[in-house]
Amino acid sequence: MHDDSADLLRPPSDKDEEQQATGRTASSYQVLHDFELAKAEGYQQQYGDMYFLRLARLKPAIEKLAIDEWEGKEIAGDVVHKVERVLDVRQGELCWVTGTVYWDMPLKPNILDDISKDHWIAAPPPREKYVSPEGHDKVMLEDDSGRLRLIGERLGLEILVTGCIIAVMGTENANGDFEVIDIKLPDLPTQPERWQLENKKQTERPAGGKVALVSGLEISGDAGDTLALDMLLEWLLGESTGSPIPMDSSQISRLIIAGNSLAASTPLPAREDLHPAAGKKGAASKKYGYDSSAYNPAPTAQFDAFLFTLLPSIPVTLLPGPSDPANVSMPQQPLHPALFPQSRAYAPPPNPDLTSPSQNPKKKKAPTSHTFPLHPATNPIFSTLSGHLALVTGGQATSDIAKYVPSSMYSSPLDLIEHTLRWRLIAPTAPDTLWSYPFRDHEPFVLEEGRCPHLYVVGNQERFGTRIVEGVAGQRVRIVSLPSFRQTGELALVDLEDEDLGVEMIKFSTWQGG
16 A cells, blocks of 8 residues: 655755656647638638538438448339439338438527527526427428428437438328438548558657546536646646656546536626616726726636646647637637637637638648647647547537437437547537537538548537447547546546557546535
């Protein structure tokens, strides 16, 4: 048993003992720019282009699977054949067709709720589920020709949400509804080999050690934040007592914070409510600085101090989340360095000439090495960690998917995360119920060929979990569901030297008495 007293304060030794410094394991880290937006892009275009682009990109892959499985198959004397468009389906014919799923759900948000948020009017509280308990929900299949209602017991066995692309096989009944017999999903895209995306020689490939994953720090500036953050900080820096802990901390090559670093704020009250005399003639108004009655600087200041202490020792990748001060629409762009007056010295300088893949979708930007300790990243983000392709998100898409699915159809967020891989769509419900930028030239949420990650991390979920998802072509993806650190005190460690990217959960807790 280890004696912790040996690590506490003690008088200096009489012997001249040479102290050996513990170095931190190095890793290779490169950034892919799939989700960066150019500053010149706007919101004038319509959202319908996203659905057409999505269907065009995924239709060939899913039709290949459907042809191999269904084409020429005979059921009860009828031969299955392909139909090109949804409205070409004929009553009584056994056929299959590809299209986009749409759920008609009365409990889904409407545009009036969005308008109320824009004007900071008190909107109805968000619903935990869009599923109607009375069974009023309807599922449709649509393409550029029209919509077709889907029915059948097979639908109750498959997790489907608005925006995913599927192929269905069945027949149209006398009521004009399509009775589904079987369903096909696109399944996982091709997966690159390790180190394939990094142009490094064998001698330049570091092992990588471990990467620490955390989400939901939810720093509010209150005294209640201090103890848990200090425990996390000391452990990451190797300052905790007990010899096994510093040794493990030295193997951590990077910390990834997957959103919700700051606690959710409340809408600002109206100016008239703060200063009743503000609207009167001659009323004084604050010209410089900020009004302490409307803005609390404590959360960002505390988070800045947290990062400033960490960055000299360990590099940090910082994603925005739903409660962070970033744009709401997906993909969220990096948090502005001005939020961190101390830590921004460790971040790269702003790039005024930023271009987006949406300006030239046929030419993706090559991965670039990131040598600065602080990386304010997009949400989601593709990157390479010691040769492994990693996809990290803040969790908004998975949380929104959960609202479409009855709780009885999945046991944990991992089931929903796995389905985003099977659909090849990391945010299928955007832009219907998840705010999104209206892309017109490409759909960044589609997992293209060669973009199947080795590591897929989703933050801000209800509980921790991990599993390996396997594809039909031998793909293996380690998926990780991260809970809120503030609520659970849990952090995940991923071993980059392990072929299966083994995950270890570390829990920080304090004695509550008893």
